Amino acid sequence: MIKDNFGKLILAVFLGLGLGLILSSSLFEVRRVEIEGYDDENLQMEKIIGSNIFRLEGIELLKEKIGEDPYVEGIEVSRNLPQRVVINVDYNRPVAALQIDGKYTIFNRYFYIIAEDKDQRRYQVPVLKNISYNFRRDRLVFPEEAELMISKLESLNPDLRHRLEEVDFSKGKIELVLSSGAEILIGSVQKLDEKLRVLNSFAEENPELLSRLEYLDLQAPARPVIKER
Incomplete structure (x- = not known):
């Protein structure tokens, strides 16, 4: 029983360390954001570029901004590891x-x-x-x-x-x-x-x-x- 708990603890520690490395590694910093199906020169990408691809700081604000357009019917975000994000917009004007x-x-x-x-x-x-x-x-x-x-x-x-x-x-x-x-x-x-x-x-x-x-x-x-x- 003690060995089982110790094993689980070790596993949790390694998983935590691995997750920490992933979330802090420059390997997974977003370098490129592509928006397909929508054009707006005023969209701000600065908060997303350089953020961790698993966290994507600023993505919700960007989706909210795009969603203000009444002709936008849907927005999907996909991650192309390690550093590329694609935002697909269903735009029906x-x-x-x-x-x-x-x-x-x-x-x-x-x-x-x-x-x-x-x-x-x-x-x-x-x-x-x-x-x-x-x-x-x-x-x-x-x-x-x-x-x-x-x-x-x-x-x-x-x-x-x-x-x-x-x-x-x-x-x-x-x-x-x-x-x-x-x-x-x-x-x-x-x-x-x-x-x-x-x-x-x-x-x-x-x-x-x-x-x-x-x-x-x-x-x-x-x-x-x-x-x-």
């Missing part, structure tokens, strides 16, 4: 829709399907026109240039995004169509960031003009062409 056989398929900025086979467009998002696509499980796959344009939709001025009705990819040229029928010709994805900066500046500086706009040609962003109704 709708960004655009496809009309397939008369029904709508809605997806988010990462091209994951949120809803499909809907008779009506439940979300106020633009419909993609004249675009090729494939399904990969619960995700939509588009041509590379189209994916680049779609990924930029959330960067548009809020008022402009609210008015955006269609994104047309006819003949390799991108055209945005507003609910008023106004057309904004983007053309190719060359200088896309510059074109969208000009577009956002136009929408912010001339909000009343959006209602009178007939078309805006941004194919040459340094020399935009504007026509009012």
Whole structure:
């Protein structure tokens, strides 16, 4: 009996020492944090970087911050020993829709399907026109240039995004169509960031003009062409 208790005591001591070594060893200090499915430049990683991978100081505060976004439906944290942490975010803010056989398929900025086979467009998002696509499980796959344009939709001025009705990819040229029928010709994805900066500046500086706009040609962003109704 005494030997059994002594053996258990020795085992407990060794386990305690081992746990202490693990929790204090620099081998298990977090060096890299990856967030998949979510982008936010304001997220603070400082408390997690350098902390022990089994303790993860600051992880609950980070999850709480991400969870404040109403479109976040779930957060999972996984540890890739010895020094890497991956945070997977289930983010379901709708960004655009496809009309397939008369029904709508809605997806988010990462091209994951949120809803499909809907008779009506439940979300106020633009419909993609004249675009090729494939399904990969619960995700939509588009041509590379189209994916680049779609990924930029959330960067548009809020008022402009609210008015955006269609994104047309006819003949390799991108055209945005507003609910008023106004057309904004983007053309190719060359200088896309510059074109969208000009577009956002136009929408912010001339909000009343959006209602009178007939078309805006941004194919040459340094020399935009504007026509009012």
